[in-house]
Amino acid sequence: MGYEHIILFAGPVGAGKTTAISTLSEIPVVSTEAINTDFSISNKATTTVAMDYGQISLEEGHLIRLYGVPGQERFDFVWKLFQERAAGLVLLLDESAKEPLTDLDFFLDRFAGVLNHGVAVVGITRSELSSSKSLSACCTRLQQRRLKVPVFEVDARDREQMVVLLTALVSMVQMRETQLEAD
Amino acid sequence: MPAKKHSKVFQALCQESLRQLVTETAGVENACLVSGDGVEISAVLGENVSPGRIAAMTSSMHALGAAITRELKMKECRSVIVDGDAGSIIMVRLPVAQPELVLAVTCGHRATVGGALFAARQHARYISEKLSETT
Numbered sequence: 001m002g003y004e005h006i007i008l009f010a011g012p013v014g015a016g017k018t019t020a021i022s023t024l025s026e027i028p029v030v031s032t033e034a035i036n037t038d039f040s041i042s043n044k045a046t047t048t049v050a051m052d053y054g055q056i057s058l059e060e061g062h063l064i065r066l067y068g069v070p071g072q073e074r075f076d077f078v079w080k081l082f083q084e085r086a087a088g089l090v091l092l093l094d095e096s097a098k099e100p101l102t103d104l105d106f107f108l109d110r111f112a113g114v115l116n117h118g119v120a121v122v123g124i125t126r127s128e129l130s131s132s133k134s135l136s137a138c139c140t141r142l143q144q145r146r147l148k149v150p151v152f153e154v155d156a157r158d159r160e161q162m163v164v165l166l167t168a169l170v171s172m173v174q175m176r177e178t179q180l181e182a183d
Numbered sequence: 184m185p186a187k188k189h190s191k192v193f194q195a196l197c198q199e200s201l202r203q204l205v206t207e208t209a210g211v212e213n214a215c216l217v218s219g220d221g222v223e224i225s226a227v228l229g230e231n232v233s234p235g236r237i238a239a240m241t242s243s244m245h246a247l248g249a250a251i252t253r254e255l256k257m258k259e260c261r262s263v264i265v266d267g268d269a270g271s272i273i274m275v276r277l278p279v280a281q282p283e284l285v286l287a288v289t290c291g292h293r294a295t296v297g298g299a300l301f302a303a304r305q306h307a308r309y310i311s312e313k314l315s316e317t318t
Contacts, residue, residue: 030250030254031250032243032246032247032249032250033246034218034219034220034221034242034246034282034283035218035219035220035281035282035283036220037218037219037220037222037282038218038220038221038222047220049219049220049221049239049242049243049246050242050243050244050246050247050250051247070243072221072239074221074222074235074236074238074239075221075239075243077236077239077240077243078243
């Protein structure tokens with residue numbers, strides 16, 4: 001029997017959440033882009049202000065609903081809305097940002113609701129624009145926080161890479177549900 | 184919140200327009216003008232109403248209205264109305280403003296939604312016209 005899961009894409013502005021959902025989705029993405037006027041956070045031309053929504057079917061017709069949320073903290077009410085329903089979290093971090101580790105800590109704290117009842121992966125984007133070694137630093141920080149969260153270096157525009165990341169997360173969701181049923 | 188700055192003349196004009204909207208329309212309690220990406224531009228709000236949160240929520244709600252309007256091929260979203268037990272929230276897109284601006288108005292049970300919507304649209308049109316003149 002096919003299952004259905006909600007996966008949440010979160011992370012700072014410009015990390016590639018909208019792009020990742022567009023890359024993965026098999027349906028036209030529902031987007032809520034507005035012209036960006038808040039240049040204190042990003043110089044992007046547009047920004048998501050409510051959500052992105054896409055869908056993808058993994059093997060055997062299992063349906064994955066993909067929700068992306070805005071990156072700005074002023075939209076934290078949207079973060080809270082979706083956390084209750086999500087079985088898994090894709091946390092995307094922009095490696096070329098000033099402090100990716102600070103972003104990691106911030107979003108892990110703010111999305112603790114998903115981590116409490118679900119699972120997560122971290123995707124590090126824009127690695128080609130940075131000489132820093134965020135991947136190993138992220139792994140270290142996650143270990144320090146005693147979180148079992150795999151870290152991937154991904155290009156949000158690359159469907160194959162994003163499918164690998166999503167498949168890993170969905171497998172973790174399935175394992176967790178199997179464990180919960182066994183308990 | 185540092186963001187795109189509108190001229191002082193425009194901001195004063197917006198503030199006066201919102202003040203009139205709240206004081207001269209029966210039942211209208213709050214009014215807030217926000218950018219499409221959720222930044223407050225001008226507001227006349229009661230106590231305990233956070234302009235930052237209202238601005239972000241207004242832009243999200245309006246964007247969702249625009250998304251379903253597009254999905255159903257109904258062209259542009261002009262307004263979104265949220266009908267609560269103790270009042271209504273009306274969000275009206277300003278015609279022709281680029282980048283997009285949205286006017287949010289809340290009204291209690293004394294107001295008729297039709298009357299508040301009419302007043303909000305009139306003020307949205309007025310602010311739009313002034314924006315064209317001052318930029």
